[in-house]
Amino acid sequence: MAGSTLEIKDLHVEIEGQQILKGVNLTINGGEFHAVMGPNGTGKSTLASAVMGHPKYEVTKGEILLDGEDVLEMEVDERAQAGLFLAMQYPSEISGVTNSDFLRSAINAHREEGDEISLMKFIKEMDATMNTLDMDKNMAQRYLNEGFSGGEKKRNEILQLMMVQPAIAILDEIDSGLDIDALKVVAKGINEMRNSEFGCLMITHYQRLLNYITPDHVHVMMQGRVVKSGGPELAQRLEEEGYEWIKEELGIEDETVGQKA
Amino acid sequence: MTVEVSLPYNKEYVTQFSQGLQEPQWMKDLRLNALDKSESLPLPKPDKTNIQGWNFTEFNHHVAGETIDSLDQLPVEIKDFLDEEEEQKNLVIQRNHTLAFGTIDEKLKEQGVIFTDMATALREHGDLVEKYYMNDAVHMDEHRLTALHAALMNGGVFLYVPKNVQIEDPIQAIFWQEDPEASLINHILVVAEENSSVTYVENYISNNKEEKTSANIVAEVIAKDGAKVSFGAVDNFEKGTTVYANRRGVAYRDSVIEWALGQMNEGDTVSENITHLIGDNSHSNAKTVAIGRGDQKQNFTANITHFGKGSDGYILQHGVMKDKSSAIFNGIGKIEHGASKSNAEQESRVLMLSKDARGDANPILLIDEDDVTAGHAASVGRVDPIQLYYLMSRGISKFEAERLIIHGFLAPVVKQLPVEAVKRQLTQVIERKVY
Ligand SMILES: Nc1ncnc2c1ncn2[C@@H]1O[C@H](COP(=O)(O)OP(=O)(O)OP(=O)(O)O)[C@@H](O)[C@H]1O
Ligand SMILES: [Mg+2]
Secondary structure, three states: OOOOEEEEEEEEEEEOOEEEEEEEEEEEEOOOEEEEEOOOOOOHHHHHHHHHOOOOEEEEEEEEEEOOEEHHHOOHHHHHHHOEEEEOOOOOOOOOOEHHHHHHHHHHHOOOOOOOOOHHHHHHHHHHHHHHOOOOHHHHOOEOOOOOOHHHHHHHHHHHHHHHOOOEEEEEOOOOOOOHHHHHHHHHHHHHHOOOOOEEEEEOOOHHHHHHOOOOEEEEEEOOEEEEEEOHHHHHHHHHHOOHHHHHHHOOOOOOOOOOO | OOOOOOOOOOHHHHHHHHHHOOOOHHHHHHHHHHHHHHHHOOOOOOOOOOOOOOOOOOOEOOOOOOOOOOHHHOOHHHHOOOOOOOOOOOEEEEEOOEEEEEEOOHHHHHOOOEEEEHHHHHHHOHHHHHHHOOOOOOOOOOOHHHHHHHHHOOEEEEEEEOOOOEOOOOEEEEEEEOOOOEOEEEEEEEEEOOOOEEEEEEEEEEOOOOOOEEEEEEEEEEEOOOOEEEEEEEEEOOOOEEEEEEEEEEEOOOOEEEEEEEEOOOOOEEEEEEEEEOOOOOEEEEEEEEEEOOOOEEEEEEEEEEOOOOOEEEEEEEEEEOOOOEEEEEEEEEEOOOOOOOEEEEEEEEEEOOOOOEEEEEEEEEEOOOOOEEEEEEEEEOOOHHHHHHHHOOOOOHHHHHHHHHHHHHHHHHHHOOOHHHHHHHHHHHHHHHO
16 A cells, blocks of 8 residues: 555544534545535535644544544644645635745745755746646735635645645545636646545535546545445436435435434 | 923024034024924824823934945945845935935936935025925924924935936935934935826834934925825834834825835834825825834824825735734824815734734724715734634644744735835844744
8 A cells, every 4th residue: 555544533523612523434545536525514624624623623532643643633734744735615815925935835844944945946846837727827926815716716725735745635625616627627737646645535516526536435424424435436326316315315304413313 | 281391402502503514594494493392382192102201302413424435334234225136326325414325326317306315405405495395294383293303303315306207216215323322303305296206215223222312203205296106114213212203295186105114113103104185186005014012112193184086095004013012003094075086995904913912903084075985994813823724734834824924914015115125124124023
């Protein structure tokens, strides 16, 4: 087995005192692409945020391990340096900090002190990656996400992904708000990352993304748990039939997290 | 009630000082008149800051500085203000109270541009200076500090741009307070005639951590019809200097005055930046960034007053507060009756880095006309934990993430300063003050 392994075991998460995740189990190995699907409000973003260490989410039970290391003991920046990456559903806007300065800091944060990337090399790589993603050159000098359109923000997340080259990435609705051409471009970028080492978990509502990036595993979340897993055919069936049949199969009336199972 | 303050400088002193500089008669008269007024006029009353006990009168009034023959003779701290790559063609360096170095592009000189220290300007262009000096913008008898200023003015520059002259290269002035007890009562007069344009930037620096003195700065900017003046400043007086800074613009028809002020003093500071949009379609953009640390007390007022129709004003004030410092940011957008179709916008934000610091943002809109638009945004808060999380999720340490956010918060002024070296120097000052 190549690459890193992210193990999520019996994960329970609260936000502001409300229980959202109620025992999530999931393992992502290097080289694998996973898709997580599920209706609105079933805990998908909560899972992603808890893995990355969002300050508002409190893990009350369970474990997250990266190559056996306890992720929950790590600060947010340490998680990133250990190889985790989260493309956020709603990336922050940061005024006065140029995209390019930010990216360079991010890359250097993954390198040893004294081994910072040279400015020339950085610019070359950034230009090339922006090219792949069909991004306007002046996006580099604009302030981080400030005034970016929904689609531009998503592309910018993938730009970071491609430049930081993490071991395991979680992409939270990277396809929402993208027009069809942009979706193809973003998928191309993600597929370029694909190799025997890189592990990826894509949260999505649509089969559309999975047509371009075929997942090895598909999981469905409801009520703050993974309730069903399968191969790419599961996503296909969800696209055609929706979630009703799963709810029936499992006897779930209300799939959101507020309900007791 | 006015507190009695007796000035250490009397009529005889002021008369001799003026004569020693061979000033025109009008200037001597103004000084003496102002000296008289300074005893009876009250101090200004900045909103929510009591300045009654501040030192505005104890200092060494006149200290000559040595001239320099070449910029190589400057110490590093002053060289920092100058671009190494690009030679500064238009530069005045004032050392204590006298001109140490001055140069202006020959081509500009031929076009009638004047850029020189105030003493020389008064001797050589007395009539021209008289036309504008404390006439259109700041008045001598507004309060005790303007009167004191007029009576004891001991430095500054005069910048005159004739009609239709567009100056590409920035004009730079460095006010170097080498003597730790020297006051600086500095007068900057910028006159841009019709359809001219100019970018001016000034740096203030002193070294008096222990010694006490005071600075009283008045800058007047006159933009005639269609003129454009961009005014940048980095104030960096040390702890011992109490600062009063009054920068005021008067904008006539179709003119533009832009301010980018990095107010980085270490001592107690009261600063007002007022622009009068007199002419129709005149425009002003007033940006200030400030940092408070230690037990420093500061009061900043940015005011744009609209008289002309279709005039447009935008105020931005960003402050970072540390330790036990306190600062009040007053943003005033005022639209006078008759200034229809005008627009007054402002944004005041204060970032608190310590729980013992105090920061107030007071946005005020005073509108005496119906057909206008106006808006304001104000906030006082800490570094946003969600922004921190976002940056840290890319591997950036908490320290570095905060640093990026703070520099970003102060970027609006840094970005607008014209000379690369001055941008870099302000960035360094910010870095030093925040960490
Ligand atoms: N601050 C909060 N306080 C209380 N409940 C919250 C808070 N933030 C999120 N939630 C709830 O947590 C639940 C799960 O949210 P989450 O964002 O994980 O859903 P999701 O599966 O990503 O949904 P979507 O598909 O709409 O993005 C939702 O019901 C949401 O309302
Ligand atoms: Mg979500």
